[in-house]
Amino acid sequence: MKIKRPKEGELIPAYPSHNAGFRSLGNLDPGRLSTILANLDAGDIAEAMTLFDEMEEKDLHLGAVSQTRKLAVVARDRTVIPASDDDEDKKIADFVKDVFTSIPQKPAAFTRLLSAVTHGFAIAEIVWEISDGMVTIKDLIGRPQNIFTFIDHEEPARLLDFPRLIEQGTGRGAPLPREKFVFHRHQSGDSACVRAGLYRGISWYYLFTSFTIKDWLTFIDIYGIPLRLGRFKPTADDTARDVLKDAVMNLGSDAAAVISDDTSIEFIQSALAGDHSLFREAAEYFNRQKSKRLLGQTLTTEGQDKGSFALGKIHDQVRNDIVAYDAMALDETINCDLIKPLVDFNFGVRKRYPRVVTSLVSAGETDMKLEQVEKLVAMGAKIPARVVAEITGIPITGDLDESLVSRKGAAA
Incomplete structure (x- = not known):
């Protein structure tokens, strides 16, 4: 049974007029930051989201580290795996693949969605298009977080599960059709998504860094x-x-x-009446804390004199674990909010759906992964074909829940 078809076109303009009031926060101090974060926890997120955008723009170190984490996922290859080896499931997967690969500017949309890691959540609007009786995706457009609210004005004590668009003039939230948006959340324990963004904690280090840089420049102006x-x-x-x-x-x-x-x-x-290294060391310390929060380590972002190749490899592996987590989380969101409604609109509600899978294997690693899988299967390990496809990035047809068997075992 097919569900009701979506409305075509964009619902939210590219640059909402009421977004102009949140372009800049100006000077930031501890009192104002505390207020902004308190409002964020209560669901009034506009100023906090604007602050997080400014942090990424003005703090070059923070922006570079954040971009590194996003691009590590965006640059990966993706494939569409059918729900099963059934001919109809293959046909649906081929249709999904054609539509998915034809979406323009996917990297920009995925980059916006991955800002959920730092902001707590991210939204991209799906621009549906109906052509020749089929529902396709004309575009996928990332929307700025500061035009939304999580405040439930009917029940102010409760945070909304899905944000609403801030209405111009009233400041209240207007409900949005769920099938029009990809809503990506960063999972961080049991916290609500408004509290889950990494920039919430990093914002204090951003404030401390800005004070330190100002003091350093004043010192240079006086003594330099x-x-x-x-x-x-x-x-x-x-x-x-x-x-x-x-x-x-x-x-x-x-x-x-x-x-x-x-x-x-x-x-x-001047004989430099003070020790200017204090300000530099403070700024470097704050930057290291930002790197640790975003990447789990610092050696891949800073050339530490005491670092070693072996330690760097370990830290790079930690970063690879983070990339894998981000990629799998984004895949789940894409499959739930984009692929499922696309299939429902065209083929009706189904028990199982094709999946978009991000390859977690870098160039040259596929053979190594296959060798590891082969050894495990030979030892009697039961590994579903779906898991192998997701690990290696190789599309596998057939019953993806069926465990792989070795050639010797199959012959016996």
Whole structure:
């Protein structure tokens, strides 16, 4: 039984007019950050989402590390696996594959969806299109998080499971059709998705880093430029003294001055009354904490003098585990919110659906993975074909829940 077909076109404009009020937060201090995070916990997420966007834009280290985690997933290959070896399931999988591969700018949409890791959730709008009696996907467009709210105005004490669009003027949330959106959540324990984003905790280190950089720049401004001392003889008149004063004041930027013989300028190099390394070490420490929170380690983002190749390989493996987790979580969301409704609209509700699977194998690793699987199967391990397909990234037809058997076992 087919379900009711979706509405075509976009529901949310690319740049909502009411989003203009959340473009910049300006100066941030501990009191304001505490208020923003308290509102976030209560479901009023607009300012927090704007802050998280600004953090990624203004903090170059944070932006680079976050981009590394996202692109490690976006750059992977993906394939569509049929629900079974049945001819109809293969036909459905072929249709899904054609539609999925033809979606324009998937990397941009997936990058937006993966911002759920840092923001707690992410949304992409599905632009449905009906052509020749078939429902297809014209586009998949990421939407900014700060135009949504999780506040239930009928029951303010309860957070919504699915966000609503903030209405211009009223500030209240307008319900959204579920089949129009891919809603990706970052799972972090039992926390609600508004509290699950990694930037929630990192925001304090972002604040500390901004203070440290400002203090460091002030230190450099005071101690990094030599003191310009103007001297004049008793015979110098008022005009010569005024010229000398202007020359001393402007010499830092002009690097040139014309003065009379009765005056002179002396440069006194500062002995650096304070230890400037304190600010650098503080900034580096805060950056390391951000890296640990996002990547689980620091060696792949910073050239540590005390690092070793072996330790770096271990840390890179930790990062690979994070990539695998992010990829599998995104696959689940894509299969639930994109592939399932696509199949339902065209073929009706089914017991099982084709799946989009992200390959977790890098170039050259497929043979190694297959060798490991072959050894395990030869030892009697029961490994479903579906698991092998997901591990190796190789499409496998047939009953995907059936365990693989060795050639010797099959011959016997």
